[in-house]
Amino acid sequence: MSETDGVSTAAAALIGLDWGTTSFRAYRIAADGRVLERHGAPAGILQIEGGDFAGALGREIGPWLEREPEVPVLAAGMITSRQGWVEVPYAACPAGEAELAQGLASHRAPSGTIRFVPGVAFEGEGGVPDVIRGEETQIVGQLGHEAAGGRFVMPGTHSKWVVVEGGRIVAFATFMTGEVYGVLKGHSILGRLMAGEGEDAHAFARGLAHAEGGAGGLLRRLFSARTLPLFGRLPETGVASYLSGLLIGSEIGEALAWMGAPADPEALTVVGTSELAGRYRRALAARGIEATVGTDDAAAQGLFRIARAAGLIG
């Protein structure tokens, strides 16, 4: 399952790690920001036995570290959480590359010093905080490609909507859409009705429409995923797509109400080219918002920019 691309003997200026809950990605990056080599493996923090992160790092990129022991190593993602290697306090909003660089935590590992990028906390309305870890680095990388401002949608188990102004993250909100979908599919009566998970574009669109126009709120609308197939008005093969549309449509409605619909739709970027990101773009298009496609691979650029801001790259 692991993969390594673009073997290069050119000198690296940074080794960047994007180390999340379920995956590990590493990059050898040149002084001009080009990615010389990349390596990925399903070695997320939940897969590391006994929390032996140093051992895992050696298994994944030992040869890189031995070949260029002087090159700085910078890591971002859930590896900086309480369940990770070194828990790094959150940076506060507004946070851009300078603030993240200031908040780096250093740790002396067997292979040499590793630096960790802090996540970001946003003090939301009503004394309820919100948090990201890893997404801040991807956002900084996106800004390398795009403007210094904008609104970003980052689909996932916990999807994040991020507002950036003047190169800094000023606000964001987390929606538990992916996790709610997963537990309802796996463990509720709705999942027991589903015949397969094949994509049904028509059922997805109906879910979107019911999320936007249906009566009641989400707790009531969910029940339509039971009654429509019960009455033969939705094929059982379409229930999974319908539920996905209902939840993603609900999230988009909540998020636009929270951040305000963008005056310029192009200022809204859906990050990534995954199948899930495609669903978000179609869901936004159904509301007349043609979102920009953000790069999947912004973490390497973000790590590079933060390292440069921290003076780690000569």
Add this chain to the structure above:
Amino acid sequence: MSETDGVSTAAAALIGLDWGTTSFRAYRIAADGRVLERHGAPAGILQIEGGDFAGALGREIGPWLEREPEVPVLAAGMITSRQGWVEVPYAACPAGEAELAQGLASHRAPSGTIRFVPGVAFEGEGGVPDVIRGEETQIVGQLGHEAAGGRFVMPGTHSKWVVVEGGRIVAFATFMTGEVYGVLKGHSILGRLMAGEGEDAHAFARGLAHAEGGAGGLLRRLFSARTLPLFGRLPETGVASYLSGLLIGSEIGEALAWMGAPADPEALTVVGTSELAGRYRRALAARGIEATVGTDDAAAQGLFRIARAAGLIG
């Protein structure tokens, strides 16, 4: 686990069955509606091996059936669903005791004829139907005690809000609150944060407040059940109660928006005296609505009234 109360040798005019997903309740009822004997067991339709409902009936109330073989037997609840004994087509709204009596289905069982009460379907907004099975009979029983109209809240895995006018159910809505709570508690990251399920009234009230006043919709608000304990702003022993308050509060907000806040709060009845029904009453009280307490045990009265309307009781 089974229990039998009030053994009586007086003649019964009806044997009523309230046979749900997880429980079985039977009543010997006199010609004037008094309950002479009652029997309950955890013999819901999901617990009956191989669908042998006739065998289960004999095990639970065989002596009653043998002693008075001429007494009519009337059943309501999920026993009339596709997963039950005899699937009975739904009655349409508006539906009261007369419409339910007209829709009875007869089935010749080894012990004699059994009649089944139909559930009710409501053709909701946007071509999305809603359904109840069992609650219609409890509502008819409530009407025996209360006025011929009102609004009823029936908490449960799928909680039901029912509008009754002129003795007939005219509209209702289902909210998947209990099931969403269960799957999030059992299978999501929120459940992993919970330290016990003990009731924490303060945390419950905070969940209610965030449901009513928090930014965003439910998918966003759910994440507060993760970030508040993460930041030490909510004890882990309170997370379960907080989530319960957040979900019940969200349901009440959705339901009041759907049916309109009652002009006369006394016209809103929360059915039952369970711990869960108590939470709903406290949640309504937090919005200034002092709901009426409905009887737990309306099914027997509902079965009696429907049997009388059907001419089964001389």
